[in-house]
Amino acid sequence: MGVGGAAHFADRLVDAVGRKGASLCVGLDPDPALMPEGVGVAEFCRGIVDAVASVAVAVKPQSAFFEAQGREGWATLADVCEYARDAGLLVIADAKRGDVPSTARAYAAAFAPLADAVTVNPYLGYDSLESFFAQDGLGVFVLVKTSNPGGVDLQDLPLAEGRPLWQHVAGLVDQWGADLVGACGLSSVGAVVGATFPQEVAEARQLLPRSVLLLPGVGAQGARAPDLAAAFTVGPAGGIVTASRSVIYADRGVGWQEAAAAEAERLAGELRAVAVAG
C-alpha cells in the first residue's frame, strides 16, 4: 500500500480472485439497440452488476457507450462505476486513452476517481502514459495485441529487430511496470492481449512475467476460456478473462438478468478449471 494511499491494484485483484474463485470480468457495453426494451442504460448496467457481482471480480465499462448517450453519458458512467464498486467489484474503465503529457495528466485525473484500473493506448509512447502509472493504486492495462481482426495492420508489422511490433510493445510494458510490483509479485502495469489469439497470449505471458493480462474477446468475438491457461501460469490472478456481449445480451427479454447471471456462472466455472490447471 502506498503511504496514505490505495492498496496496489494487483494485490486487490489477487484478493478478489481468492474470494470469488475465478478471474472473470464482465464488460459493460450498454447499446440501446441490443438492450432489453424499455430498460435505460443506468438501469441496465446496475441490473448486470447485480446479476454478476457474486461470481465476477470486475466489470469493464466501455466509455464509448456512455459517451454515445450524449450530455448525461458521463454522469451515467460515474454512477455505474460507483454502483459496481459498492457491490464489491473492481472497475476497469475501458477507455483506451493516450495523449501528449499535458493532456494525459487530465485523462489520469478524469479516470482515477472513477475506476480501479484503466486501459490505455501505447502509440504515443512512455510520456503519454506515465501520468497513469503514477496514480496511487491505479491499475493500467496497455494495449499490446488487440482482439479485433484489424489489429494486425500495425501490431503484427515485422520490425527490423526481427519480431512483430506487438512483441516489442510487450517488452516496453514489462519495463514500464518493473518498479510497480505489488506484494503479490504482479505489477500494476498490465497488458491487453486479445483472447482471440491464444498462441499470442502464451507468448505475451513469456514476455510479461510480472503483468496481469486483460483478455477480452471471449464469447461474441469467438474466444474460449479453456484456451487461455497460459495466462495463469503465474497464478490465478495472472489473467482477467473478459466477456461482454455474450453475458450482458445472453437474453434480451424479461429474463435478461437471470440469463446474464447464468452465463457469468458458466464462464466462471470454466475459468476455475483453467486457472487450477494453469
Next chain:
Amino acid sequence: MGVGGAAHFADRLVDAVGRKGASLCVGLDPDPALMPEGVGVAEFCRGIVDAVASVAVAVKPQSAFFEAQGREGWATLADVCEYARDAGLLVIADAKRGDVPSTARAYAAAFAPLADAVTVNPYLGYDSLESFFAQDGLGVFVLVKTSNPGGVDLQDLPLAEGRPLWQHVAGLVDQWGADLVGACGLSSVGAVVGATFPQEVAEARQLLPRSVLLLPGVGAQGARAPDLAAAFTVGPAGGIVTASRSVIYADRGVGWQEAAAAEAERLAGELRAVAVAG
C-alpha cells in the same frame, strides 16, 4: 456533398480558409490550474471562441479536460462545441479514440453530432476506424507522428521493410482516404503530424498528397509556423496549424480574452505568409 448529408469536411475547410485567410486552429484545453481565476470552464471556452472566431478556422476541444471536470464535463463539451459552430468555426474534437469495431461504432456515434472532425489512434488498425470514415461529412485525423518527445518510442521504430513505423502508418492513411476525396482534391481522412518535427512534416506531405495535415505543437511545445511551409504545397488548406496553451493562456489576468485574440492574430499573420510562400 453526400446525398442529403453534410458537405465534405475538406471542402468546408477550404471554404473557411478562403474566408479567414489562414489555416489556424486554436486548441481548447481548459485546465482550471491555468485558467484565469474565477472563470469557469464553459465561460472560459466561450470567451476564447469569441476572441479567436474572426481569425481562426477551427477550434480543437481536447476531450480530456472536459472529462476531468467529472459528471457535467460531457455536457460542457457538447455546449462548447455548439457554441463554436454557431460562431462559424469548425470543431475538431481531439479525442484520439480507437477501439474494436463494435465499440468504434459507438465512438463515431458519440462524436459525429458534436464535431466537424475528430482525431483517432491507428494502433488497432483499419476496422477500428472505418466507422469514423463512414460518417457523412466527418473529417478524421489519424495520429501518424505525434508532437510529444515520447512519440518516438513506437512511431520511430524501424520496420523490416526499411522505414519507421510512422511512415508506414502514413501510407495506410493515404490508402484509407483514397476514396474519400472532396471536390477540392483533399480527402476527409487526414493525419496528425507534430509541428515539432518540421522535417517529418515535409516527409508526411510527400507520403500523403491528398491529406490535410493537422499540425499541433506550435507555441508551448516549441514549434514555429514558418517551419511548416511544406504542409501547404497542396494549397492553403493543406495544413491546419494548431496552437493551444500559447494562445488560450497568453495572459491569465483580466486581459485574457484580448491577449488570446492578439496571439491568435499574430499566428494567423505568420501563417498567411507561410501559406502564400507554400
